[in-house]
Amino acid sequence: xxxxxxxxxxxxxxxxxxxxxxxxxxxxxxxxxxxxxxxxxxxxxxxxxxxxxxxxxxxxxxxxxxxxxxxxxxxxxxxxxxxxxxxxxxxxxxxxxxxxxxxxxxxxxxxxxxxxxxxxxxxxxxxxxxxxxxxxxxxxxxxxxxxxxxxxxxxxxxxxxxxxxxxxxxxxxxxxxxxxxxxxxxxxx
Numbered sequence: 612x613x614x615x616x617x618x619x620x621x622x623x624x625x626x627x628x629x630x631x632x633x634x635x636x637x638x639x640x641x642x643x644x645x646x647x648x649x650x651x652x653x654x655x656x657x658x659x660x661x662x663x664x665x666x667x668x669x670x671x672x673x674x675x676x677x678x679x680x681x682x683x684x685x686x687x688x689x690x691x692x693x694x695x696x697x698x699x700x701x702x703x704x705x706x707x708x709x710x711x712x713x714x715x716x717x718x719x720x721x722x723x724x725x726x727x728x729x730x731x732x733x734x735x736x737x738x739x740x741x742x743x744x745x746x747x748x749x750x751x752x753x754x755x756x757x758x759x760x761x762x763x764x765x766x767x768x769x770x771x772x773x774x775x776x777x778x779x780x781x782x783x784x785x786x787x788x789x790x791x792x793x794x795x796x797x798x799x800x
Contacts, residue, residue, distance in 0.1 A: 620768040624698055627760050627767065628708045635761075636711050643712075643723070643758035651751060655734060662741035667796055670788070671737060675730055678784040682729045682777055686722040689776075695719035699763040710763035721765045724773025725780070727752035732781040737788070752777075 631639070641647050660668045697718040699710035731748045738745045752774065759765035 620766045624766045631709050631761050639758045639761045658742050674784055674788045678729050679726050682725045682780045686725050690717040693719040697764055708763050712762040718765055718769050720772035721769045723759050724756040724770045725777040727755045728774045728777030729781040732778055
């Protein structure tokens with residue numbers, strides 16, 4: 612069963628990765644950089660400030676920092692535990708894929724996927740009652756994570772596992788957030 616799943620994962624990766632072309636490589640290389648998403652983060656912070664106020668925004672920023680720290684560090688533990696080669700480093704895939712970027716670190720699971728999904732889910736759960744179209748925030752982890760497949764850095768299973776881990780970690784931090792919110796902001800949101 613595991614062999615079949617890994618083979619399917621590899622085949623889906625090869626297909627999705629092969630959809631790329633040199634003319635799009637620059638765009639996807641920019642999409643994968645976290646700093647290029649700053650305008651999105653600024654808009655989200657503005658919406659949070661506008662709808663929650665400064666004190667509540669500060670709590671949200673602290674929770675996001677905690678969430679990213681936890682998610683990022685536990686992702687690294689999984690990577691070193693499983694030691695799955697990235698597609699770009701897998702000698703079995705030489706000549707079969709477009710490895711636009713090269714990394715020597717391990718692949719399972721994607722930190723980009725886990726961090727972006729964790730952050731998106733937390734923001735969605737907190738801002739949903741006040742921000743009408745906040746569901747669009749889930750486009751970020753989809754586009755962000757696909758860039759990792761496009762560039763040859765992650766398999767689809769790395770992405771999906773990262774999403775699941777991000778959702779789990781976000782759910783835990785959400786419990787802490789709600790406790791602190793209720794304790795310190797009982798009359799607010």
